Amino acid sequence: MTTEARAIDLFVIGGGINGAGIARDAAGRGLSVVLCEKDDLAQGTSSRSGKLVHGGLRYLEYYEFRLVREALIEREVLLNAASHIIWPMRFVLPHSPNDRPAWLVRLGLFLYDHLGGRKKLPGTRALNLLRDPEGAPILDQYPRGFEYSDCWVDDARLVVLNALDAAEKGAEVLTRTACISARRDGGQWTVQTRDGRTGEIRTFRARAVVNAGGPWVNDIVGRVAGSNSSRNVRLVKGSHIIVPKFWEGQQAYLVQNHDKRVIFINPYEGDKALIGTTDIPYDGAPEKVAADEREIDYLIAAVNRYFKEKLRRSDVIRAFSGVRPLFDDGKGNPSAVTRDYVFDLDETGGAPLLNVFGGKITTFRKLSEHALQRLGKTFPKMGGDWTAGAVLPGGEIPGADFPAFVETLRAAYPWMPRALVLHYGRLYGARTPAIVGAADGFAGLGRHFGAHLYEAEVRYLVAREWAQTAEDVLDRRTKHGLHLTEAQRAAFTAWFDAELALAA
Incomplete structure (x- = not known):
């Protein structure tokens, strides 16, 4: 089924951190915005990072002073x-x-x-x-x-909160919806999307398009938009492993390997450690990326070079890999390729296409701000820069004092164990009451699926955060999947598919 074309200001392709950040910034300036993502929010690179907001200490070695300062x-x-x-x-x-x-x-x-x-x-x-x-x-x-x-940083939640803020400011967020065509027509763009679940085709008339497709940016330029660009992304695979935490304290470690790469060893989810990353050129399909045994062995060896307790392959709980869409600056060494971002603005026919190459989680907000500045000629009446002093949903915490905020939550829910209060506070911040509601005991949270996962949280994620599958809930909106047994995960998936998949 095809619906009548909807007129909007800006159509954003890509539901990773850059696309969500640009949609949020644009909606906050008063533009009418649609954000389109072919999979789930943050399903690609943006949920498979090292989960750090950092300046990039090692980038100094490559004289990336501007990038490090901005970060x-x-x-x-x-x-x-x-x-x-x-x-x-x-x-x-x-x-x-x-x-x-x-x-x-x-x-x-x-x-x-x-x-x-x-x-x-x-x-x-x-x-x-x-x-x-x-x-x-x-x-x-x-x-x-x-x-x-x-x-x-909880990388996937950072993406979701940007999308949520965009939606609350009027943007329409379409997940599991592919952009199948974008063509210039009469000084505007005619954009078509297809819903991956229903097959519904929708048409939009947009004054400008932003291509924040990450690893798919060049594919979108050519196949979807029928355009071309002199710039390219270089795909680099980065893999991580998760193991039981093997040291005391909340500090993380950064070790230098024999090949001069650095490896992060970070506390993760309380009792686990996240170790990464590798840097390997990649030319396969981004959606099929996976950590291989050589990478796992490499990371284990890097840890064992420095630590008294030796990791073994059997210690690896999970391995995951992501494809970094780095701007191709011609550097041979993948570790030396810039993590900076570059824009390619094509204004052919008075219908701008802004292609985004590169970037990193830490600089997404500034990238988004710069993207809207580049589109200023198209939208001269839009609002000015606003995100530098704005909080994300749930971040409305006085003085950004999270420990004090947790104590406030504990006072509000005296029946709730501290670990569960901390879970809700960490993921939802000041939005926690939207999940707990009037519950005055565990019965009010509904069915318990194991660990800290209760039905009330799941229903919130489906209703408010575009969760459509059990995996969306367990692996991206939360990290409950790391704390459930295989039997618990299977039982939750069966319940979700029976109870909530249609509603999602």
Whole structure:
């Protein structure tokens, strides 16, 4: 079925962090916006990152000073905007003199502390790993280390919250809906979409199109938009493994491998560790990317080079891989390819097509702001820049003081265990009452599926956050999937498919 064309200002293709961020920024400026994603929000690269909001310490080695400065500034902007899903983390860097000299590491950390006008996060300090508690799990052959600050982020939720904010500002968000055609016609775009579940075809008349397709950006330029671009993305595969946490404390670790790459070893989901990433050129279909055994072995070896407790292949709970759509700057080494973003604006026929190449989670807000600035000639009456001081849904926490906010939630729900309060607070922040409602005990949360997963949360995610499958709930909107047994996951999936799939 085809419906009559709807006239809008801006059509955004791609429901990853850049597309969601651009849709949010545009809707907040008063533009009428449609965001279209062929799968689930954040199903591709944006849920498969290292889950960090960081300046990119190693980018200094490639003289990416502008990118690092922008990312460091954005680190604190985002921390203020969403302190429930973004929080400070300290990183311990054991020094290996065989890889980088100490003076170079110290210089890099000095620049890291001062390039971005750091205000909230503590600065770098030197560590004696034989004496300081952070060194307890490290082999004695690494007596010296450094500690610095960056931030953790729930990457998939960051995407969803941007889409949610866009929708609350008037944007229409279409998930599991492919953009099948975009053609210039009379100074505008005629865009067609197909709903992957119902087959419904819709038509839009848009004044401008943004292509934020990530790994699919070039495919959208040619096959969907019938256009061309002199720019390209270079696909680089990055894989991570999840293992049981094997050290005490909330600090993360950053180790240098023999090939000069750095590997993050971060606390994850309370009792687990997230380890990554690899950097491997990739030329396959982005949706088929997967971590291979060589990558898993590589990550395990990097950890075992530094830590007293040795990881084994059997310790790996899960491995996942994502495709980074990096702007192709011609660098041979995948680790040296810029993480900066580049725009390609094609204004043929007075109907702009803005293609987005590259980018990283930390700089998505600034990228989005720059994208709307590039479209200023098309939308001269739109509002000005606004996102720098705005919070994301759930981030309405006074002073961005999350610990104090948790105590407020505990007072509001005295019957709820602290771990469950923390779960709701971390994922939903100030929106937690929308899930708990008037419940005054566990019965009010509905069916219990295991761990901290209750029916009330699931129904909220279906009604408000575009969750349409059990996987959407377990792996992207939340990380419940890591805490359920296989039997519990199967039982939840069967219940979801029977009870909620049609409603979703």
